[in-house]
Amino acid sequence: MNGETQHNMNDITSDFTCLKVSxxxxxxxxxxxxRHVTIGPDSVLIPDYHVDNENIENEPNNGITKEVRPQPRSQSPKISTRSGITFSIKKILLENEVQRREEVKQNMQRRLQSMMRAEAELREQMAVIRNTMIADREHQESLEKDExxxxxxxxxxxxxxxxxxxKHEQQLHAQRILERKEKLEREVEEQRIRNQEKQVLFEKMxxxxxxxxxxxxxxxxxxxxCKDRNILGPAFAPHSVKLKELSKRxxxxxxxxxxxxxxxxxVNTAESLAKHSESILNTFKQEIDRINATYDAEVARREEEVRQAQAQMQLMASKAQEAAVQPDQSPSETSIESTGVEGQITANASEENRAPETTNQTHLSVESVVPESKTDDLLEFVDKVSLHTYLDSQQLLENHKIMCSPLTQSESTKKFRFECQKAINIPVNAIxxxxxxxxxxxxxxxHNLLGGKPPTNANQHPQxxxxxxxxxxxxxxxxxxxxxxxxxxxxxxxAAVIVALWNDYPDFGELLLAYFYKTCPYLVPIFLPQQQGQSNEDYYKSLGYKYSEDGTVERQDKFLKRMSGLMRLYAALTVTRQRKLVTSxxxxxxxxxxxxxxxxxNIEPRPDICATLILDMLEVTGHALWKTYPKQFPKLLALLITQYYPRMHSIGGTAGGPLARLEQFLKNSLTKGSIPPPDGQLPQNFW
Structure with a gap:
């Protein structure tokens, strides 16, 4: 029975497979x-009359042959199996559909019940959450109120x-302000006392x-x-070092x-320095008085010697005249001897009488520069007046240098010196x-600078x-x-600015001339010869030449160009007119x-430098000289071309160019009878 049942089940399964395929x-x-749903919960039932009599059991599928038994059309389609069991497809489908619907309904009920339970649980949870939130909110509000x-x-x-x-800080601040005010008042009072003390000391100073x-x-x-400049230097030297030290202090x-x-x-030290300087002044005065007294005595002695020499020569002349009547002496020889000696005496007397007078005016003597035995040789290069002028100018520069040494040698015045030099260089370079x-x-x-006026107050320092x-x-x-x-x-x-400043400050003009003479001694004019034992470098420097760092002397063309510039500036000074409204x-x-x-x-010429400087002087001042001295100046030009020029030409040298230019200038000037005004001269009443 069991075996048969198993066999039937296998047949049913096999038939179902065929059924599904069909x-x-x-x-x-x-x-x-x-066009409608035929399967599932949403399917629509098909009426019986729609069912076709064609049954799938009669169709072959996968090689399987099923037994089809003819049925009446009024009967329901059925399916036979190998076991002889007959199935109704419609019934099966209906039963399946009913069963499916029942299952769907049951599932839906179960689902609905589940959803209702879930909803109830959700409501309960929501209620719990709501209550919890209300409690939390009330608690939070309570906490917030407490906070x-x-x-x-x-x-x-x-x-x-x-x-x-x-309030405490205000009290402290007020107390601090009060303390600070009291402190400031004490400091102000102390500073006032110190200032008064400093002012007293400053007023003493x-x-x-x-x-x-x-x-x-x-x-x-x-x-x-001092009348004897030769002795002044050694006499002042011991005091110079001490004065510099005192001035620096x-x-x-x-x-x-x-x-x-x-x-x-x-202040006590300053008082001591002032007394010491007065002591030096008194000592120096005594020394100068002694030097002057000695000098005056020497001048008086020389004058006495001159008078004695004159008396002696007059006696010799009278004796010569007496001897002239004797028969053994030639009248012509006596005359020549008398004339020569007397002329020499007269010349010597004249020179000796002139020397002290000139010396008293300039406080210098020719003998202080060169020995008396060489005076006659020196006159070939310079006359006494020019020599005195030159020596005075150089002594002026030396004295001025000593006077300014406390300022120029002090490190503390470096800034002041720089400001003064800047105040000079800027306007001079822009003239x-x-x-x-x-x-x-x-x-x-x-003008303001030399007067000690702002912006650069030169009076800040005594020098x-x-x-x-x-x-x-x-x-x-x-x-x-x-x-x-x-x-x-x-x-x-x-030159216009120089002349205006020279009017205002004459001592400035003296310094300017001294620098002119130091840089170009030919402006004096002076031609000092090389002294015995004097090196070539020192000698050439005394003539105005410059030396390079390697010891090479300046080339002649550059030297002549520099000297020409100095001569033209110097000559321009002499012809520059005064400013308007200046009556001096x-x-x-x-x-x-x-x-x-x-x-x-009157000096033995130097062809190169003399020809150059004479030409520069005539080109700049010739027009004014001819206008001022209409009779004498042409004679001077004629003397230049007839006598002085041949002397320069006979000496020769390297001055071919300057000599030729000078000769041509002189010939043109004398031929035309005039010299044109110089180029660049400012018009009359220009400023």
Missing amino acids: ALCKASRISDAV IARLEAEEEHVAQQNEIKR LPLHASFTSTYQNISTVSKS MEGLLERAKSGELTEED SGVSREHLMDKYEKL GIQFCKHTLAKKFVNQGEALVSSKPEMAFSV SHPHGLQNAWRWLAAIL
């Missing part, structure tokens, strides 16, 4: 005609503490410094009164006074004749004004060497150009 085949054939209350209490406490702290400066200047004045004390660091001990206003601006700046004059004079001479030598027409603009006489007028030409003609 169903799928038919379903694929009718799929285009079916707000606590914060308000803390803020109120902090505000109270801040108020207490603020100023007269002492002024006294020292006055003594220092008096020493310079006394040195100028005094300047240091003045700096301390300006910075407010002066003490009572410093030109472009307009009256431009030239007046440069003049006023330099400040003298230093500025010294530096300005040297700068103008350098302009002649550098600027005028390259641009000769610029000489007149520079010219400080160095045209008569100096005439004097130079007359002096140069």
Whole structure:
């Protein structure tokens, strides 16, 4: 029984496989005609009359042949199996559908019940959560209220503490202000007392410094009164070093006074320095008086010797006249001897009488430079007046250098010296004749500087004004060497400013001339010969030549060009007109150009330098000289071309160019009867 049941089950399974294959085949054939759901919970039942009599059991599938038994059409389709069991497809489908629907319904009920339980549980959870949230919110609100209350209490406490702290700080601040005010009042009072003490010390210091400066200047004045310059140097040398030391110490004390660091001990030191300087002045005066007395005695002795020599020569002349009547003596020989001796006496007497007078005026003597035995030889190169002028100028520079040494040798005054040099260089370098206003601006700046006026107050130092004059004079001479030598027409603009400043400050003009003579001694004119034992370098430097760092002397063409620039600037000074509304006489007028030409003609010529400088002087001043001296100046030109020029030409040398230019200039001038005005000369009443 069991075996048979098992066999039947296998047959049913096999038939179901065939059934499924047949169903799928038919379903694929009718799929285009079916538009509704046929399977599942949403399927639609098909009425019986729609069922086709075609049964799938009669169709072959996968090679399996099923037995089909004909049935009446009114009967339901059925399926036979090998076991003889017949199935109704419709019944099976209906039962399956019913079963499926029942299962779906049961599933839906179970699902609905599950959803209802879930909803109930969710509602319960929501209620619990809502209650919890309400409780939490109430608790949070309670906590927030408590926190707000606590914060308000803390803020109120902090505000109270801040108020207490603020009041305490105000009290402390007020106390500090009061203490600071009292401290400042004490400091102000102490500073006032210190300032009063410093002011007292400063007021004590100023007269002492002024006294020292006055003594220092008096020493310079006394040195100028020395008649024997040959002895002045050795006499002043012991005091010079001491004066420099005293001046340096005094300047240091003045700096301390300006910075407010002066003490009572410093004032005592300044007083001691002033007394020491006065002592040096008195000693120096005594020495100068002694030197002058000795010098006067020597002059008197020489005058007495001259008078005695004159008396002796007169006696010899009378004896010669008596001897002339004797028969054994030739009248002509007596006459020649008498005339020669008397002429020599007269010349010697004249020279001796002139020398002391000139010396008293300039405080120098020719014998102080060269031995008396060489005076006659020296006159070939320079006359006594020119030599005195040259020596005076160089002594002036030396004295001025000594006077300014406390300023120039002090490190503390370096900035002051730089400011003064800057205030000089800028306007001097900008001088030109472009307009009256431009030239007046440069003049006023330099005038204010030498007058100790702002912006550069040269009076800050006792030697400040003298230093500025010294530096300005040297700068103008350098302009002649550098600027005028390259641009000769610029000489007149520079000369105009120089003449205006010379009117205002005569001592500046003396320094300027001294620098001119030092740089170009031919402006004196003077031609000193090489002394015995003098090196070539020292000799050439005394003539105005420059030496390079390697010891090479300046080339002749460059030397002549520099000297030409200096001569043109110097000559421009003599012909430059005074400014409008200036009534004083010219400080160095045209008569100096005439004097130079007359002096140069009395000296043995140097062809190169003399020809160059004479031509420069005539080109610059010739027009004015011819106009001022219409009768004498042509005679001087004729003398130049007939006598002086042949002397230069006979000496020869390397001056072919300068000599030829000078000869041509002289011939043209005498032929035309005039000399044209120089190029670049400023118009009359230009400024």
